[in-house]
Amino acid sequence: MHVLVFDSGVGGLSILEELQRVSPQRQYSYLFDNLYFPYGELEEQQLITRVLQLLSKAVNQLKPDLVVIACNSASTLSLPPLRETLSIPVVGVVPAIKSAANKSLTRHFGVLATPGTVERTYTEQLIADFAKDCRVELLGSTLLVQLAEQKLSGETIALPDIERALAPWLLFEDLDCVVLGCTHFPLLKEELQQVLGSKVSLVDSGAAIANRVNSLLLDSEALASGQKKAEAHAYCTMHPANSTLLKQLQSYQLSSLQLFT
Structure with a gap:
């Protein structure tokens, strides 16, 4: 096949x-x-x-x-x-919001995607259907998409660039899951994990x-x-x-x- x-x-x-x-x-x-x-x-x-x-x-x-x-x-x-x-x-x-809601112990997780995905009613509906008892942070990043493309082209990715993209989330103490809501982002899983810390689980589809x-x-x-x-x-x-x-x-x-x- x-x-x-x-x-x-x-x-x-x-x-x-x-x-x-x-x-x-x-x-x-x-x-x-x-x-x-x-x-x-x-x-x-x-x-x-x-x-x-x-x-x-x-x-x-x-x-x-x-x-x-x-x-x-x-x-x-x-x-x-x-x-x-x-x-x-x-x-x-589609973003693995259901999986994150099932996995999150703190009931506080993030959805990391492109700006278009985080703004769409489809994403809002997934949250309403599967995570209505959770606090869900939405973050859209075009920079991370570009960094994933650069990494696959053989370039070294600087962690400060990842930190800049994730800055709104780095002060949260109880965020325990992040949904990789763009298929580019698993290519940056190692860098994302380093910046977010070992207590945060990365969830993809x-x-x-x-x-x-x-x-x-x-x-x-x-x-x-x-x-x-x-x-x-x-x-x-x-x-x-x-x-x-x-x-x-x-x-x-x-x-x-x-x-x-």
């Missing part, structure tokens, strides 16, 4: 890594729309239109069996129209997404015959400026990087 993982940048690699860990036998394609990166700063209708057009084309050309929208900004807006348009399953990523994909594909895989050898390729919508990116992608078992047109 063939899974297409989609994001505007490299953040979705954190989801791809979890998918590969759970099901290494599958074929994977990773498509990132760096021409329109970052999605968190696009107008809502512009984002929806772009995702619909690009993924309709990608599904037609790459022939995946399932699509993972490994981007919180795209998932919170484009999942309904995508599921109406595409004939294959579409799995989205990777494992839940891998389990959901498994539940949708296992029956089909049991019926499939002549399974191809597992392959993984990356596609971008604009040539990356950083020449070291391909080497970094190879660490995620992506054997090639091609321009998607």
Whole structure:
């Protein structure tokens, strides 16, 4: 079976890594729309239109069996129209607010995401549904998205930059969980943990997404015959400026990087 993982940048690699860990036998394609990166700063209708057009084309050309929208900004807006348009399953990523509410002992946790995600009514509804007895801090950061991209390009990330992004939270004494509400942020997990301290648990959606994909594909895989050898390729919508990116992608078992047109 063939899974297409989609994001505007490299953040979705954190989801791809979890998918590969759970099901290494599958074929994977990773498509990132760096021409329109970052999605968190696009107008809502512009984002929806772009995702619909690009993924309709990608599904037609790459022939995946399932699509993972490994981007919180795209998932919170484009999942309904995508599921109406595409004939294959579409799995989205949303902030793991339910998981954090179940995990938090102090009933005080944070949601770290892009500015667009923290401002959307979808996020407010998740809090109302699953964390109404908690004090929930919302923090949107474009800087952290950029730092994650830089880290994957081989640059060293300075902890003061992380501290600057998290400054509003560093005085809280009882904050015990932080939801990584953008798929870029697990790429900075080590740096975030150093700044927040060991008493703060970081919660992301990777494992839940891998389990959901498994539940949708296992029956089909049991019926499939002549399974191809597992392959993984990356596609971008604009040539990356950083020449070291391909080497970094190879660490995620992506054997090639091609321009998607």
